[in-house]
Amino acid sequence: MSKTSCDGCGRTVTVSGGIATLWSFGSDAGTVGTAITLELEDGSSHLLCYPCIEAIPDYPTVEDIERLEQVDDETSRLETL
Numbered sequence: 001m002s003k004t005s006c007d008g009c010g011r012t013v014t015v016s017g018g019i020a021t022l023w024s025f026g027s028d029a030g031t032v033g034t035a036i037t038l039e040l041e042d043g044s045s046h047l048l049c050y051p052c053i054e055a056i057p058d059y060p061t062v063e064d065i066e067r068l069e070q071v072d073d074e075t076s077r078l079e080t081l
């Protein structure tokens, strides 16, 4: 597990280094990653925290990810341009 930052909002996240087990998913924030890598249709990949995953549309674009911003520890949103 390593610390890095979310490509969307920039908050510090941890990425699980090993194989995530289904039964531990989300059950203990200290032992599982708090971000996942999302691959877009254009082939680019972006590390996003779960609040950002919640905030983006079903078929996000790079522009959507660039608009992500942190609201608080548990919430992200798409910045309104």
Ligand SMILES: [Zn+2]
Binding pocket: 006, 007, 008, 009, 010, 011, 048, 049, 050, 051, 052, 068, 076
């Ligand atoms: Zn984020």
